Amino acid sequence: MLHTYLTTSWGLRYPIIGAPMVGVGRGRLARAVSEAGGLGMIGIGTEPAELIAREAAIARGTDQGRFGIGLMTWAIEKRPDLLEAAIEAHPFLLSLSFGSPAPYVERLHQHGILLATQVNTRAEAVQAVGDKVDLIVVQGVEAGGHVTGQVSTLPLLQAVLDAVQVPVLVAGGIATPHGVAAALAAGAEGVWVGTCLLASPECEHVEQARVRILQAQETDTILTRAFDVAQGLAWPEQYPGRALRNHFTQQWHDRLETLPQASEARQQLATAIANKNYDVASIYAGEAVGLVTRQQPAGEVIHALGNGAERLLRTRSSLLLDGYEASSEDEG
Structure with a gap:
């Protein structure tokens, strides 16, 4: 022991x-x-x-x-x-x-x-x-x-x-x-x-999220504020979140300053969250996600x-x- x-x-x-x-x-x-x-x-x-x-x-x-x-x-x-x-x-x-x-x-x-x-x-x-x-x-x-x-x-x-x-x-x-x-x-x-x-x-997590988690590799995460900014969440700037990369982070991670005014993108994220569409919605996970290979x-x-x-x-x-x-x- x-x-x-x-x-x-x-x-x-x-x-x-x-x-x-x-x-x-x-x-x-x-x-x-x-x-x-x-x-x-x-x-x-x-x-x-x-x-x-x-x-x-x-x-x-x-x-x-x-x-x-x-x-x-x-x-x-x-x-x-x-x-x-x-x-x-x-x-x-x-x-x-x-x-x-x-x-x-x-x-x-x-x-x-x-x-x-x-x-x-x-x-x-x-x-x-x-x-x-x-x-x-x-x-x-x-x-x-x-x-x-x-x-x-x-x-x-x-x-x-x-x-x-x-x-x-x-x-x-x-x-x-x-x-x-x-x-x-x-x-x-x-x-x-x-x-x-x-x-x-x-x-x-729903099944769609679990599937993406199991498919992810250790290189598939990003430290970003894109999801917080798009949702208007009150997280202070010094606390970004590590999440799986997806279409939303690819498009907005380097354009945070324009995201608060991007109403279409913010609505797209809200819709994706409601529909469990993780090509756009967030899944927070660490670099060890590549070691998670089965549901257990x-x-x-x-x-x-x-x-x-x-x-x-x-x-x-x-x-x-x-x-x-x-x-x-x-x-x-």
Whole structure:
């Protein structure tokens, strides 16, 4: 069995957290991840606050299972009712990202809720420690969905591990046991995964989206604001989103300044979203999408990641350490 902070202190079977993916990662997915031995998260954007209670009930189940909720800090500054609803749902873990979590730390701790935040630079990680968060999620630029910063997962992880003492998780580019094993071997306490769950039936994607996800390669994503700008969404400029390339990004990614006035293009996107036409509508996914090759229940994905990483670490550590020492002794 793998032994990290998440397994020894939290009692998880696997040191794996399902990322809070807005729109597609709701109660069913969170429940499936938690039942499999990880910790599932519900992603909340700017939907009605009532959605939180409904999805939290699904994630909790009749056995009062643990789950988490992910919120965007910039959104709750405008919509404090979202934070109130999240606290009322009493998740095990609350993630506050895309803005400073500092104003909310004390209150969440008073309610017995652990706090995580995603960081994209070493400086953000150090600041988060000063804010007294419980968990830092290092998010590399190859992650799916909205990100900030310009640093890839591996160099960012190394920089943060050298700078902080709180538990660190890794997000971005992890979709197989090899990725989980690499993160744990480097010193992370666990992984934060989303893209590898996008084709799971518990994810709120329709079949047309799953087909495109399974067909995508690791080179088929783009970091863009085109979808947010076209829909008039309030995401701040510093947070573009990594999505699958399609006709809409090809046409508008480099013409963002004209997109707010392009009423025909904006209507085209709205129609495509309603009709599930992903030649135009968005599918947010990370560079690890090329590793997602079949539809698989979320629980099976978590089991495969955790068990596979354990096998890899046992075998690889034996080869690197015991095998090398034995061969050296033989030569002597």
